[in-house]
Amino acid sequence: PLHEGWRYLPLRLYKGFWFPEFILPGVLSLRHHLRPTSSDILLVSFPKSGTTWLKALVFAISTRNPELLLSRHPQDCSPNLEAFFAGPHVPDLDALPSPRQFSTHIPYSVLPKSVHDSPCRIIYLCREPKDTLVSTYHFVIGMHRPEAAPQQMPFTEAVELFCKGLSMYGPVWEHQLEYWQESQRRPDKVLFLKYEDMMADPEAIVRRMAEYMGKPFSAAEEMNGMVGEIVRLSSFEKLSGLEINKVGLWGKEFDLGHLAIKNSSFFRNGKVGDWREHFTAEMAERFDAIARDKLHQSGLTHSHSS
Ligand code: A3P
Numbered sequence: 214p215l216h217e218g219w220r221y222l223p224l225r226l227y228k229g230f231w232f233p234e235f236i237l238p239g240v241l242s243l244r245h246h247l248r249p250t251s252s253d254i255l256l257v258s259f260p261k262s263g264t265t266w267l268k269a270l271v272f273a274i275s276t277r278n279p280e281l282l283l284s285r286h287p288q289d290c291s292p293n294l295e296a297f298f299a300g301p302h303v304p305d306l307d308a309l310p311s312p313r314q315f316s317t318h319i320p321y322s323v324l325p326k327s328v329h330d331s332p333c334r335i336i337y338l339c340r341e342p343k344d345t346l347v348s349t350y351h352f353v354i355g356m357h358r359p360e361a362a363p364q365q366m367p368f369t370e371a372v373e374l375f376c377k378g379l380s381m382y383g384p385v386w387e388h389q390l391e392y393w394q395e396s397q398r399r400p401d402k403v404l405f406l407k408y409e410d411m412m413a414d415p416e417a418i419v420r421r422m423a424e425y426m427g428k429p430f431s432a433a434e435e436m437n438g439m440v441g442e443i444v445r446l447s448s449f450e451k452l453s454g455l456e457i458n459k460v461g462l463w464g465k466e467f468d469l470g471h472l473a474i475k476n477s478s479f480f481r482n483g484k485v486g487d488w489r490e491h492f493t494a495e496m497a498e499r500f501d502a503i504a505r506d507k508l509h510q511s512g513l514t515h516s517h518s519s
Pocket of ligand 1: 258260347403479484
């Protein structure tokens with residue numbers, strides 16, 4: 214079924230999750246083309262969980278050259294696989310430099326089996342769902358078509374849809390839970406990170422990521438302040454102020470119809486707890502009750518959730 218509640222972003226249900234209509238062909242095509250290797254890193258998140266930040270950090274850790282972020286939009290540091298494959302041309306993944314860094318929003322159970330079975334590693338970024346919804350709301354109403362009037366959508370309507378699982382790659386709880394459970398079963402396969410922990414102590418998380426990626430910082434790099442530089446040059450304050458991240462449109466390489474997504478729309482305010490500016494107490498309680506019900510006994514909790 215097709216659902217058009219999110220205005221310019223029709224969603225289609227596939228294997229229990231709602232995919233943007235224009236992306237689903239890429240999700241299906243990917244199965245035939247992705248042959249992960251042991252050096253590949255897959256960056257995974259539910260949309261609007263801080264993927265842009267994750268891409269910047271992993272790129273900086275991998276290259277050890279965070280200055281490159283001054284001239285490159287983080288979205289261009291690791292291609293989104295399903296968007297890549299949704300375009301008119303089948304991309305040549307083998308041409309990408311090694312170690313390859315891909316990103317995807319595909320739920321664990323919908324990933325190609327080749328990813329489950331191969332020794333490639335996954336870094337999953339999880340964000341508190343109320344903040345994720347607020348970010349989704351602003352992102353989707355910010356999408357526009359040339360000459361069209363700005364989109365109107367009451368926030369309460371977005372909450373209704375999101376609670377029913379109706380949002381890009383939703384439901385969010387199942388998405389997070391699948392990766393959480395896999396990270397518990399196979400910690401060497403999935404590193405499960407939280408946006409809120411990254412905000413609280415970014416240097417500690419950067420060190421963890423580097424170790425997981427098999428690229429721990431040397432004593433000399435620690436002495437030189439490499440970790441602090443990576444954190445500084447990947448920060449919201451730094452990236453959102455760069456000209457390269459303020460201009461242009463995202464996704465020129467594939468067909469978005471007449472939809473326009475601004476490169477700048479990946480940077481809004483980058484805060485923990487912005488949901489408080491949008492939710493009433495009743496809305497938050499209803500939302501949290503869903504989380505309690507779905508995450509019950511899983512061990513996955515959301516700090517800063519109330
Ligand atoms: P907000 O809309 O709450 O500000 P994604 O990259 O998955 O699309 O997620 C976008 C969210 O991450 C936005 O959240 C955006 O502001 C935030 N973000 C982008 N870059 C960031 C960074 N360097 N540090 C922290 N948050 C960042």
